[in-house]
Amino acid sequence: MAVAYVLAFVSLSLAVVAPSVQAHVAVFDEYWTQRQTDALQKTMESYDPNPYNVTDHLNYHAALAMETNGAGNGTRRELTQVGVARKTKRRGGRYESLNAIDKCWRGTKNWDKNRKKLADCVLGFGRKTTGGKAGPIYVITDASDDDLMNPKPGTLRHAVTRDTPLWIIFDRSMIIKLQQELIINSDKTIDGRGASVHITGGKSNAWSPAPKNPIPRKFAIRPQPGTKVRRLTKDAGTLGCKPGKSC
Template sequence: MAFAYLNLGSYVIVFVSLSIAIVAPSVQAHIAVFDDYWTQRQANALRQTMESYEPNPLNVTNHFNYHAALAMETTGADNGPRRELGQVKAGQKTRGGRFRSLNAIDRCWRGDKNWAKNRKKLTDCVLGFGLKTTGGKNGPIYVVTDASDDDLLSPKPGTLRHAVTRDRPLWIIFARTMVIKLQQELMITNDKTIDGRGVSVYITGGAGFTLQFVKNVIIHNIHMKFIKRGFGGLIRDSEEHFGLRTISDGDGINIFGATNIWIDHVSMRNCSDGMIDAIMGSTAITISNSHLTDHNEVLLFGGKDGDVIDKKMQITVAFNHFGKRLNQRMPRVRYGMVHVVNNDYTHWEMYAIGGNKNPTIISQGNRFIAPHKETCKQVTKREYTPYTEWKSWNWQSERDYFLNGAYFVQSGKSNAWSAAPKNPIPKEFTIRPQPGTKVRSLTKDAGTLDCRPGKSC
């Protein structure tokens, strides 16, 4: 592809010009007819990618680690494992009835017994590269009352598809527990929050979510399982537009050229393709507090070697539990930078973290429990690349906790992954990550939460 040889600063011109050549982008993007509407959305999304890129990622990783440490200090859990286990249990109340959590994101909102009336407080709690995500904060509450998905062109008011295709910010909640089978991929527009707190929402047996050339989306407290490929067809993708789609991949959540995305407290299992893919210039993303099980290729960040726009990709993966019957890609990265921090890796069959095309991977304070198979103890895997090339890649491990023979092969130079900030951060932000020995408490409530109005969650 021609743009692979150009400076990233000229990407807007190149990317837009490629969209005129309908065949190449439409095949990958599952857009059968790349019309003026999609050309404009693609151009807007690329501009957003360039604007959302953080040139000094050290600011973001240190900001995360500072707040993680602050949460531990303010719960009184920083004085050793005995006090941590005896006084604080993540996700529970203390003897006096006051909610406490060791997890910096959860602690921001879960102690509020009036969370159901203050739902939008959630937007104050995101950390990591998705820090600026506000979802539907600036819009009204939209209540989903109908679990059906029968009309892809004129979705019925009250359905989830109707809600996510509105051309305005919305905070979407659910009237009751629902099982939703999506007939085709759910095309989500800008400035949306899908908030499943207070009920149980299952997206199952059908297609998954697609976030294509959009910005500012929060997905929170949703079950997703047994996601299948959609056969395509005419599908509404916004309030004023619908178009012809090709067969979808069967991803749980497909993030395509999207920015400012936060996925939090999602439980996922058994998708036909990937659980969460972030490709084609997607950046400013945080994936947190989720529980992932029963899958082969879990997280894919960067879809093709030729997509050099993914050098702008920056993603935080934090406080997640990678659980039973997982095989590989937690994540698998091309280009870009991923901060993998305070996750619990209790199962993998091939490897946990892999990649190629010189991505930067900063692994901090995770717990890695290797499988029993002797040939799969290594956490890391560099794919399709000789040692003479990957030895300079910046893959760093700090305060990770390794069990059952697990080991992380580092490369590159320590602290070489971030240039000195132009605006130096305060000294109090220069702090080490929470150690992997504390991960079990930090991730205890990963996955969907049983939140009840009138009680702390």
């Protein structure tokens, strides 16, 4: 009799749990199906059926940057002088650079007052990328990564997981040690200009399921031995930018 009661109880429990599990799976599937649909839509919006137009656009601005610096139609050997051009940033009151993107924003002393200008400088196949331009500035003040489920406001994890566009900057140089991989939502710009930001630990993954409009700029992600990096933007070194001064 006791065995019969136990079997009846287990059967009843399974009958209650099964619909709940199925309902959860249905919600889960609906969520990821929508993410897939959104990702495909954004991909199609960004697609250019004529890649030569994109290449010509990039080459035009690259040539324009060289011409305005007096590089003219020089040989490829002259391209190696970009380091010299950066050391002598201004000549006759004009900022010099052979890099069209750098030339777009780095010549202004108050670049830190108009950080979003960087979104207007994008060239190449990512030229339609806007990052967090449509959103407010989010300042990272806390280098911790203690709560993965409910990230603390002011941390990088809290910023990148928001659903709204954000332009993310750092109030100082810092080392951020991740506890787990970093899931980055769409419409985010991580702008490390003016600070030295190093992201370590947590497999050092910067990954997002089909992100749209990401613009990472000048922060370093240090990979750990024996880890698998799925989506990694690694930019070692810094520009040496300081607020109030041209870079």
